[in-house]
Amino acid sequence: MQLISISAVVASYLKTSSRSFKLFWKFIALALVGAMFAQVLITKENLVTTHLLSNFFSLFSYFFIILAIETNPHLSDTPLNKYISGRVPAVFFIVVCFSYFVLLPTEFIGDVEQSYLASMFFHIVITLLIFTRLVVCAIKSRHKFWLSTYSLLSMSALAILLAKINLYTTSSNMMVPALGYFETVLNFIPYLGVILAANVTLNNTTPAITIKKHTNPELYILLLVLCLALMHVLGQELQLPYSTTSYLQSVVIAFWLITASVLIMVITLQKRRYMNKLKQQIHQLDIDKASYLKINKQLNNSLTNSEDKAIVSVSNNAILTTTMTGEILSANPAAVQMLQCLEDELEGELVSHLFCEDDQMHYFFDFQSNVYALQRKDDGISVECRVIRADGTKFPVQAELQWAEREEQPLIVLTFINLTARKLAEAKALELKDKFIANISHEFRTPLTIINGVLDRYLKQNESGEEFKELTTAKRNGLRLVRMVEQLLELSRLADNPxxxxxxxxxSTIMAMPNDSFxxxxxxxxxxxxxxxxxxxxxxxxxxxxxxxxxxxxxxxxxxxxxxxxxxxxxxxxxxxxxxxxxxxxxxxxxxxxxxxxxxxxxxxxxxxxxxxxxxxxxxxxxxxxxxxxxxxxxxxxxxxxxxxxxxxxxxxxxxxxxETPLSVSENEVSSLLIEQDNPLNQNSSHSQQVVLVIEDNVDMQSHIKQVIEQQHHCMLAISGELGLSLAQEYIPDLIVCDIMLTGIDGFEVLKQLKDNELTAHIPVILLTARSDLDCRLQGLNLRADEYLSKPFNQQELLTRIDNLIENRKQLQQTYMHKFEQKQIAKRKENSVHNVSLLTEEDKENLSVDDVFLQKLEATVAKMYMEIDLGIDQLANELAMSERQLQRKIKVLLGTTPNNFIKEFRLAKAQELLKNGTQIGIVALDVGFSSQTYFGRCFKESFNCTPKQYQQSNSSNGNKCG
Missing domain, CATH: 3.30.565.10 (Histidine kinase-like ATPase, C-terminal domain)
Known part of the structure; x- marks a missing residue:
């Protein structure tokens, strides 16, 4: 019978398609398997081990029976944890009863027979719980299927209960008559009930309705608590077989009380949360209901209004009604205000006259197909167009056309939404976007310069191989980024000042270079x-x-x-x-x-x-x-x-x-598209002794420019404009590279102060900046910048321009020296101090800063050259500068040292005195030489003849030396 019942349950499991229904019969099948194992382990000897194993398998069977009862098999798509309120307390109760009636008595009661009687109480209590739950489910059933199923299962549970009671009375030697043949029937009935219940499922074709099993789970838990507590009290008082002297039974009862309390609290909180949620949903439904009633009332009011009131007079938007041919029938006050026309003036006019001639709405009513298309569209037509006001002003609007059916004739309702404010806001947003793009494009220049510069250096070090190809690809894409930044800046410039x-x-001439490049x-x-x-x-x-x-x-x-x-x-x-x-x-x-x-x-x-x-x-x-x-x-x-x-x-x-066409931009830009660049980097050149000062506040850019410049020149760094001015005045560099956007004073102010100071006015200045717009370029050139380069720059171009400026400065030095020598040859008899005093204020204003410095230098030397101990220290003190500054300044302008300049000045004065026939010894002392021998040696080195020979040749009008 056990095997037959298991087979019937498995057949029910395989037939049903519901997930939860499968789970129901799966639990029943597992319960039957547990009962079968428990039955097999019952022996006549009643050994403790087999006794515990039999009870354990019975616990296993009861466990799955409770799970099956507390599972709703008819709700195939319902989450199982939603019905956990009945399942969890029952499972806890079974475990507690097993510990109380089986485990503890077996451990603390030495008599095997008495522990066996204690375990019988466990079976009776659990069987009674199962029977009660099945009867309750059968009573609540309103469907024939569930009534049959739970009734048959209840019969099975009742048979098991009676069998357990009979077994207990027999084992305890109570004076109860034996059941005899009826005991065999009791053991047979449970399996028969399960087989019949499974057969009901197999023959069922209609879906079952829901059974509400737990309307009040708190009461259910409370009854289980009272049941176990009452049995504990009775056991202690009557000394029933399951009662022991151990305090652990009281601990188990206390644990069950605490667990039940927690479960009741959790279920109560869940109910409260669920009730609050229901209240919120009911409240929201009430709000929605009120809203729908309001809308319904509005719709009813609209339907009851007259057909002639197609225009809502209080609408904020301008509204017109027209015929199918576009003739205006009426206009609301907002339309009158927007179009600046009286309603009488609008009525009878064609609506097409309100739109610009190049607008599609101007011709909308000229084609009946457009009108018919509007009639077919329930949502109407929305078009962005331009409307002409009475004074001729044109402004953008959103025109929305709706078809309206009327008894007499249909009409078309036009709603105008003025887009002027929106367009202005869009224009302002676009302007802000352009400014943002321009600003961020400026910021891109510095990192792009560094990246391309680093690539240039590595390309120079790796001039062949696979690595060179990869670096070339990176360089080409870097130049593409540079070109995109330039285009973004050009777009911004065109938007601001086209x-x-x-x-x-x-x-043909202006296209020659692009054609050749491409x-x-x-x-x-x-x-x-x-x-x-x-x-x-x-x-x-x-x-x-x-x-x-x-x-x-x-x-x-x-x-x-x-x-x-x-x-x-x-x-x-x-x-x-x-x-x-x-x-x-x-x-x-x-x-x-x-x-x-x-x-x-x-x-x-x-x-x-x-x-x-x-x-x-x-x-x-x-x-x-x-x-x-x-x-x-x-x-x-x-x-x-x-x-x-x-x-x-x-x-x-x-x-x-x-x-003549200006400098071509195509040649440089096309190079960014070429896979290979011709001579991308300069060849190694010998290192010069020129000093270049770099004024740059970006540390990475500083490092990059320094690495580029130090390939050929010495480099000094300044992190701000103020520090750059200080270093320029102290060290007098040969050239200055300066950024414009600096912290503190900007590059334009640095350039202005450099060019206005006579100590630094001669120094060439290259403005190297991310600001490449024409206004900034012109401003820099007007402030006398020698070169203006934009970032990202090509290091070859930077080095070339530095070399050109330094070379031009050297040529300027030679020009100054040649002028000086010519001036000394043709110098008047008067001394240099008198010459300077004869200069007019107008002449001084026309002189450059460098010329003024040379005049001051000449006047100072002319005043002091006769002093034998005249040196650079006295000369610097007179000119109000340091010795280093004086030495650098004269070196840059004249290509010589201050001592050489004094010596050459003295020798030039000596030439004039020798021409007048003055004695050589007196001439040497007059021009500041302490030794006639040293004077003679210096004179011969400069003029290739001795003072005596020079004097003789000039007295005889010869030209043998000098």
């Missing part, structure tokens, strides 16, 4: 490149802006044309208009992308385009530059067949003298 320097150029790029990419530019076409443009337009068009054409393709540039004249075409047979542009290709940061979104690097800046810059010239650009493209960009330029009159 001023152009317009001149007349020959088209010919090399096309050859590198395995493309055929051709251009046809007639010589008789002239145009008025900003030369650099035109080159940027052409650069971006040609760069795109080459970039988006696969190897083997062709790029063609041609120009021709048509009705006094130059048509310049850039044609390629590349991947082309889809129709959907052509409308947005000239917008900022917009690119064609096809798959081929996504694999090519780009961010959508170039064509946006082209569009802005074309607008600034008031030209037109047109695109014709077919996907997978190529594109043609046509630039329409007004034809200009030819000039007799062709202007």
């Amino acid at each position: 001023k152009l320097s317009i001149s007349t150029y020959r088209l 010919s090399r790029l096309a050859k590198q990419n395995q493309l055929s490149f051709s251009f046809d530019i007639p010589d008789n076409l002239w145009l008025e443009c900003d030369a650099q802006a035109f080159e940027k337009i052409l650069f971006n068009l040609l760069a795109n054409a080459i970039k988006y044309t696969p190897p083997g393709g062709s790029v063609k540039v041609s120009a021709y004249c048509e009705d006094d208009t130059i048509i310049l075409d850039v044609i390629d047979n590349g991947i082309g542009i889809t129709t959907a992308s052509q409308s947005k290709i000239f917008e900022r940061f917009q690119r064609a979104d096809d798959l081929k385009n996504q694999s090519i690097f780009g961010v959508g800046i170039g064509l946006s810059l082209v569009n802005e530059l074309v607008k600034a010239h008031q030209w037109r650009i047109n695109l014709v493209s077919e996907y997978n067949h190529g594109s043609k960009f046509s630039l329409s330029i007004p034809l200009a009159s030819a000039k007799d003298v062709e202007l």
